[in-house]
Amino acid sequence: MRGGQSYVSCPPSFSNDANRLLVGCGSSVAIFSTATALQVSSLEGHTDTVTSVAVVPGSKILSFCWTSSLDGTVRYWNFSLLECIKTIDLHLPIFSMVIPSLLSSPEQKSGNQQNIYAYVCMQTENDKDNKPKLCSAQIRKCNLTSFQRLSKFVLKETKRPQHLTISPCGKFLGIKDKRKLHIWKLPKVESDSAVSEKITLHHTKTFAVLAFHPTERIVAAGDSTGRLLIYRGFGAQNFHDRGDLLNRTSLTDDESKPGVRHNDDAESCSTWHWHSAGVNLLSFSSDGVYLYSGGKEGVLVLWQLDTGKKKFLPRIGSPLRYFIDSPDPSFSSISCADNQIHILKTSSMEVMRSISGIKPPLSSQEICESISSPAAFDRTSGLVAVQTEDYGIQFYSLFGNRGLYEVQVCERNYQPVDEVTVVVTMVELSIDGSMMGTVEVKLPEEGIGGLICLKFWDLYSDTKRFSMSTLIYEPHRDAHISAIVFHPTRHMAVSTSYGGDFKIWVCREETQNKDQTPQNFSWMCHAVGSYKNKAMSAAAFSADGSVLAVAADTVITLWDPDKNELIAVVGETPSPIGRLSFVGKSEYLLSVSNGLTPQLSVWSMSKLAASWSYGLQIEAVSCALDLSYFAILAFLPKSNESLFKGDGIILLFNATDPTPVASWSVTKAKGGSVAFLKGNPSQLADGKSSETLLAYLNGDREYVLFDPYDKEARELNMTKNDDFVGLEENGQFGYTSIYGELPKFDLKRNKTSSVYSAASNRPWETIFSGSSHMLPPLSKLCCEFLESLLEKKTSIIE
Structure with a gap:
């Protein structure tokens, strides 16, 4: 099972009846119900990221669409039957695609019904010596009907791939190229010939996005400083068209063209400014009366085109990407950078429903070096908890591939344009998923005013959500917390710090006197320990919880957690230890050291000595709960990168044997995680999964679940049979689509x-x-x- 892909890598598209929303999701197209915001099906076939989705207009019964991908193919689908009708291989990665005939008027379509042409922005071929060219992207024309690969004419060559923007009427095509807008007028009757009519509009700042008016010759553009430029009457001199009201006498006097630079082909240019950062979203309403804009602030601005008056939809909470009108004028969609798509009610501009993908990694990863736990896994229920930009924790279902809910760790207003001052650096879950610990750090300003907070959370059985029970300020004075671990069977936790001590916390239940039912939970410090004032960098409980292992710089100390007594000191590693973990119910302890001399070591608790070790740079490690197996995520040495497809490798070991049981090469290993999960056959399509699954979450928070003990390396199905949302929402056809099932x-x-x-x-x-x-x-x-x-x-x- 795969999931966690981005929902906002390309603009989505509504079906003709507005009941479905087609979203590019990695190498597939996810189809969501607009009524429930749940996924009902998906289109599988592409082998790389989908870059565009275009629904063929028509009656509400028709369900056809075109898609393009970085795998170099264009596919034609019947998405009601989940069937790929046609595949065109262009052999080069396609970054963007538009099809003018889908937007043309019925009169224009009747003039040429034989061929369908698309304009694509694709990567150019390398030279004979495999060196990339100066211009790495080209805009070309492709015949989708006669399967011609490409027209011999090239519209434009650019250094970087550009997003193609087409006017709602299908007459104009435009791109942004640094401080220029290039606009082509497309012919009424398409042919294999190139487009010759073109104009260029100039600006003093870098353009970020553009949009065409649905009925008039007006183009809007947003730049990197937050300004909006409205060009009216563009192409009046060069785009000659009989019957065009804007085809007037050439205007060469700059005073008669206010705001227009370099004597560009436009009647006027107006500048509006509200956004404090670059504009990422720009779209006209379907009637052309309003202009939508959005950027990093997370605020959707509604401009009245004639007067310039504006309204706002604030506190969306994430930078905005795309705004798409639906065939139903009562609602529309807005895509956000935090991998969420909101269904908006057009009349009141309020969010009705949300399609929630997994949140992207923190942008503050490099700002705060104390971020040590990129994700925490609930092994029994198949959930992963990840930090979010708005000071929260998102709980995401790995089996369901959808976000469940979020916990706000820090009660603080989040503004995407503000500087990062607070970071949630750590989240840990207990084995049964009933307890959670988080650490938040307030970054110091000019070296003054830093604050570290440790919070414990309890899962309430009635709401199935976490609620904070205890807040501890500066639990280890001003030292950063290096690790949090929970006791496997009791309400006990241990926090370690680089300040040279560790603390054992126990949970106390406060009850009422009458019915003696639990009323509240509070955590208190039970004991404090240290070893020669060395930095305590990691900790782990044994399977039965009778032994606590704490890493003191380069040595491992063993403690009795109840008596807080030092039992033994085990060996020494060449570099400070960063992770500790007991291997299931076996007698082996696993330690990971990173630094100049990284090392993976397996220690025998019966002999209190090292059993075997490897000199590997380890990013993540996970141990099976009951078995003596463990998995590690390691970086590949540069000398071996040519032998593998990715930059990392997952190795499965039996603690008794230094020879790996199995291995898998992976990509985006930096910031990745691995975890053993309890398999649930009812959650999987084939129902034949083993009792244990291995989850790999890469640096972009895309994940894959597979059976680590399957010798045939069988890949689990992508979509579950029961991942549909009901009779009226799962896309049934024929008799059942009209009358329902008997x-x-x-x-x-x-x-x-x-x-x-x-x-x-x-x-x-x-x-x-x-x-x-x-x-x-x-x-x-x-x-x-x-x-x-x-x-x-x-x-x-x-």
């Missing part, structure tokens, strides 16, 4: 025992419900109804 009746009867229809089993209340065309034949209904009223008795014949 009720199922169990006509089998137990003839060996006495059965009486109790009040809880009254089928006569439901067998006659529904429309007449959905009911079974009368003979079945009468039999079912009469038998439900009679008491059955078993006759014994002697």
Whole structure:
């Protein structure tokens, strides 16, 4: 199973009936219901990231779309049947694609029904010596009907791939190229010839996005400083068209063209400024009366085009990416940089529903070096907890591939444009997932005013959500916390610090006097320990919780957690220890050291000595709960990168043997995690998974679940059979799409025992419900109804 892909890598597209939203999701296209915001199906076939999705317009019954991908193919789909009808291989990565005929008027379509042309921005081929060219991208024309690879004419060569923008009427094509806007006028009747008519608009700042007016010759552009430029009457001199009201006498006097630079082909240029950072989102309303803009502030601004007046949808909480109008004028969608898509109610500009993907990694990773736990896993329920930019923790279902809920760690207003001052550096979960510990750090300003907070959270059974029970300021004075671990069976936790001590925390339940039901939970310090004032960098409990291992710089100290007594000191490593973990219920302890001389060591607790070791740079490690297996995520040495496809490798070991049991090469290993999860056959499509699954979460928070003990390396299915949202939302077809499924009746009867229809089993209340065309034949209904009223008795014949 794979998941965690970005939902905002390209603009989504609504179906013709506005009931579905097609979203590029990695190498597939995820189809969501706009009524429930749940995924109902997906289009599988591309082998690389999908870069564009274009739905073919028409009646509400038609369900066809075009997609492009970095794998170099363009595919034509019937997304109601989840069927790929046509595949065109262009052999070069496609970064953007637009199809003008999908937006043309019916009169223009009738003039040329034989060929469908697309304009693509794709990577250029390298030279013969495999050296990249100066211009790494080209905009070309492709015939999607006759399967011609590309037109011999090239519209434009650019140093970087550019996003293609087409006008809603399908007449104009534009791109941004640094401080220029290039706009082409597309021919009414498409052919294999190139587009010759082109104009260029100039600016003093770098353009970031552009949008065309749906009916008039108006183009809006946003720059990197937050300004909006509205060019009116563009192309009046060069784009000659009979009957065009804007085809006037050439205007060469700069005073008669206010705001226009370099004598550009436009009647006027107006500048609006509200955004404090670059503009990423720009879109006209379907009627052309309003202009939507958005950027890093996380605020959607609604401009009235004639007057310049504006309204706001504030506190979206993330930089904005795309705004898409739906065929239903009552709602639209907005895509955000935090991998969320919101369904907006157009009249009131409020969020109705949200499609929540996994949140991206923290941008403050490099600012605060104390971030040590990129993710925490709930092994029993298949959840992962990750830090978010808005000072929270997102709980994401790995089996369901969707966000469940978020916990706000720091009650603080989040503004994407503000400097990072608070960072959630750590999140840890107990083995059963009932307790959570978080660490937040307030960064000092000019070396003054730093603050570290340790918080404990408890999972309430009624709400299934975490609630904070204890807040501890500066638990280890002014030293950073290096690790948090929970006792496997009791309400006990240990926090270690680089200041040279560790603390054991226990949870106390406060109860009421009358009914003695738990009222509140509070954590208190039970004991404090240290070893020669060395930095305590890691800790781990044994499987039964009787032994606590704490890393003191380069040595491992063993403690009795109840008595807080030092039991033994084990060996020494060449570099400070960063991670400790007991391998299941075995006698082995695993330690990971990073630095100049990285090392993975396996220690025998019976001998209190090293069993075996490897000199590997380890990014993450996870141990099976009951077995003596563990998995590590290691960086590949540069000398071996040519032998593997990725930059990292996952190795599966048995603690008793230094020879790896299995290995998998992976990509984006920096910031990745691995974890053993409890397999749930009912959650998987084939239902044949083992009791244990291994999860790999890469640096971009994309993940894969697989069976680590399968010798055939079988890949689990991508989509679960039960990952649909109901009869009216899972895209059924034919008879069931119109009338629904027929009720199922169990006509089998137990003839060996006495059965009486109790009040809880009254089928006569439901067998006659529904429309007449959905009911079974009368003979079945009468039999079912009469038998439900009679008491059955078993006759014994002697």
